Amino acid sequence: MVEIGVKIAPxxxxxxxxxxxxxxxxxxxxxxxxxxxKARYSLRARDAAVLDGVxxxxxxxxxxxxxxxxxxxxxxxxxxxxxxxxxxxxxEGLPVSVVDVSSRALGFVLEGxxxxxxxxxxCPLDLAKLAVGRATRTVFETVEIVVWREAEDRWHVExxxxxxxxxxxxxxxxxxxxxxxxxx
Amino acid sequence: xxxxxxPYCEEARxxxxxxxxxxxxxxRPLDPSTYSDAEWEEFLYIRSNPRxxxxxxxxxxxxxxxxxxxxxxxxxxxxxxTYKAGEPRK
Numbered sequence: 001m002v003e004i005g006v007k008i009a010p011x012x013x014x015x016x017x018x019x020x021x022x023x024x025x026x027x028x029x030x031x032x033x034x035x036x037x038k039a040r041y042s043l044r045a046r047d048a049a050v051l052d053g054v055x056x057x058x059x060x061x062x063x064x065x066x067x068x069x070x071x072x073x074x075x076x077x078x079x080x081x082x083x084x085x086x087x088x089x090x091x092e093g094l095p096v097s098v099v100d101v102s103s104r105a106l107g108f109v110l111e112g113x114x115x116x117x118x119x120x121x122x123c124p125l126d127l128a129k130l131a132v133g134r135a136t137r138t139v140f141e142t143v144e145i146v147v148w149r150e151a152e153d154r155w156h157v158e159x160x161x162x163x164x165x166x167x168x169x170x171x172x173x174x175x176x177x178x179x180x181x182x183x184x
Numbered sequence: 185x186x187x188x189x190x191p192y193c194e195e196a197r198x199x200x201x202x203x204x205x206x207x208x209x210x211x212r213p214l215d216p217s218t219y220s221d222a223e224w225e226e227f228l229y230i231r232s233n234p235r236x237x238x239x240x241x242x243x244x245x246x247x248x249x250x251x252x253x254x255x256x257x258x259x260x261x262x263x264x265x266t267y268k269a270g271e272p273r274k
Contacts, residue, residue, distance in 0.1 A: 125201075139201060
């Protein structure tokens, strides 16, 4: 092993590290909070059956579908949001990629009857048509996010941590303006 | 907002989720070292640039991440159809 003499700073992965405050923040009909800490995995395979075998479970086959914390984002790509500390088998030697990306993203939760309006203020996708239990990658303004509709009025939003501070404040601004309209 | 039908997601999605990828169905040379300068220029730079039906590549970057092909009218900006990469020209 070659010693390259570079010290890598520990990555900021929590809301506290990013100085976002511990939340939650209440608005009119909407509540913004941090999702509990998760283990995140990026799963790739051309042949889903091989990945099914490695993980010992059936992955959702249709893009946008989710099952037991795993969302199908593309024809060969899945995103796993699992309880903290969960580890998945790596499938060494097989044509699959199982990568722990836990420190890559943060999760926010928007809840309440006003949550859809807050998300829609910056997301061009018609999220009202996203059925409960489905997830998709999309954008909020110019920031890439993964939106997961966990219940009728509960949305889990994954965002890469370098965009997290901006997105948090963009949500706060949207909550403020939609709250103002609701009060009229 | 322009909506583009992604053949992988099988639904119409907002244009800002996509990135344009240039003209479609341009085969990469199998052995570039045998190409003359003129042939290499042809491959690298010369495009059909039609007025009307245009076959082009798009990538659903902020969605499923996949490249696919589309037929778009360069005058009206209307997408005639989209189809998966690897399928024959439509």
